[in-house]
Amino acid sequence: QVQLVQSGAEVKKPGASVKVSCKASEYTFTGYYLHWVRQAPGQGLEWMGWINPNSGGTNYAQKFQGWVTMTRDTSISTAYMELNRLKSDDTAVYYCARENRQGPHSFDIWGLGTMVTVSS
């Protein structure tokens, strides 16, 4: 079935970088924008940005500009989100989510999430 499969949990030290992958399955990867959303423990959802898998174009939330990089590899239908200069408050579950073609700016398919823990 249509799904997004994310990479496994990561533990990183402060100042390091993390790269999370999101592999699309059973749909045309280049046909839908992919968004990244994070959720710190016990907190709400925070939108980080999107990538257009067709063109590689990106749009990041102002908070993450200069700090996050979203890329894709169309040959393997996979998107990536790399976050640099990690701090302890970047500890969160990171989700990728497909934009709903029937309703732009909503997200109809979500990955299961990747837990990123930042700790010294």
Next chain:
Amino acid sequence: QSALTQSASVSGSPGQSITISCTGTRSDVGGYRYVSWYQQHPGKAPKLLIYDVSSRPSGVSNRFSGSKSGNTASLTISGLQAEDEADYYCSSYTISSTEVFGTGTQVTVL
């Protein structure tokens, strides 16, 4: 971009109806029909319930309905069931061409 404002918690008895509000500004909720709602059970990924203010994806129960008035969007759950106990988030497109989520509402079924 500040998070949209939602009430922290709402509760109701089985069979009742409850409404969750989501307040933004003219730059987001009030300016566009791109308001969506998500349900999230503990430890799970969010699930799309409503898009474009009031449209339901196929497979979502018609007990969930959405509306908007001015800068405030609302999600109504009718015929409340035990399985509806979860966190609910609204989301909106913004004038800055970004997306913003609400602060989240915890729904408790008494």
